[in-house]
Amino acid sequence: MKYNKRQKAIILLSDGTIFHGKAIGNSGTAFGEVCFNTGMTGYQEIFTDPSYYGQLMVATNAHIGNYGTQKDEVESDSIKISGLICKNFSYNYSRDAADASLEEFLKENNLFAISDVDTRALVSYLREHGAMNAVISTEIDNLEGLKRQLAEVPKMDGLELASQVSTKEPYYYGDENATYKVAALDVGIKTNILRNLAKRDAYIKVFPYNATFEEMSAFNPDGYFLSNGPGDPEPLKTAQTLAKEILDRNLPLFGICLGHQIIALTHGISTYKMHHGHRGINHPVKNLLTGKGEITSQNHGFAINKEETENHPDIDITHVHLNDHTVAGIRIKNKNCFSVQYHPEASPGPHDSSYLFDQFIENIKNK
Known part of the structure; x- marks a missing residue:
């Protein structure tokens, strides 16, 4: 599929609410419980933490990727989140100790991510209505299909992972x-x-x-x-x-x-x-x-x-x-x-x- 950094994408929450963004890299779709982390740093550790398995992670920090990735800054052998949602995604990085960009890290681990999201509005919504299942996708013209698939995703309550x-x-x-x-x-x-x-x-x-x-x-x-x-x-x-x-x-x-x-x-x-x-x-x-x-x-x-x-x-x-x-x-x-x-x-x-x-x-x- 054609590589396109600016492809339109959506976040569809299980209650029907929609937020808009743009795909980071290739088109795709990912399901999971949407939650947020307020850390200013440590995104690589977050993405590889097994405790986040099956979750769509909203990064509240406005800039993600600006210090790249480093192979030793992982908490497991692979990315464990099911998808990433952020505001500003940095395709370039400026840390001398980094060995790759976050974009390369996500591609290597086949993780679908979207940026250009109003994360403040999304996090405010989650704070008010609670964590819930969601889907992020570039299939913006397939809302009904996404809703049907989302309805089949098991809730975290009672889920053994x-x-x-x-x-x-x-x-x-x-x-x-x-x-x-x-x-x-x-x-x-x-x-x-x-x-x-x-x-x-x-x-x-x-x-x-x-x-x-x-x-x-x-x-x-x-x-x-x-x-x-x-x-x-x-x-x-x-x-x-x-x-x-x-x-x-x-x-x-x-x-x-x-x-x-x-x-x-x-x-x-x-x-x-x-x-x-x-x-x-x-x-x-x-x-x-x-x-x-x-x-x-x-x-x-x-x-x-x-x-x-x-x-x-x-x-x-x-x-x-x-x-x-x-x-x-x-x-x-x-x-x-x-x-x-x-x-x-x-x-x-x-x-x-x-x-x-x-x-x-x-x-x-x-x-």
């Missing part, structure tokens, strides 16, 4: 002669989490999303980790069973994002789909144990029930989100377990939350 992004086979990360061994459940793990554990003298074995306790314990780990990931946590019954078995043995356990939700579900605390989620790198969190604030990176569309958590006899709330007072962290009383609803490995603070990895290692030392 961890199996789509998890490793198929176990693998190792770090120095095999490291002091500590960590068994990590991959329900959408980010590479930088593994880097943070490895630089704290840990050797990690990463297991598929449906691994059992018997399989993971055969590694003889000193601690267990439940990763971030996409989709609804409720359908992940095997992971919940795994967490319960780890907790029953009072082994060191640390969970991030989806892993945090799995730990909550294990204790009978329900989760819910948020109106439009938390996605950005400037989210304020308060550590209730120290009284200190943290600037955090967040990426989640689900959260745990605060009232149920407050009333649970075995759980302490350790962190709260200061914008909406949702639960941002918990610890299990009389158990070697804690979890957070944000990404300490992303370090937008830049080091506000890195202590959580140190805390996990200390829990392993003192088990």
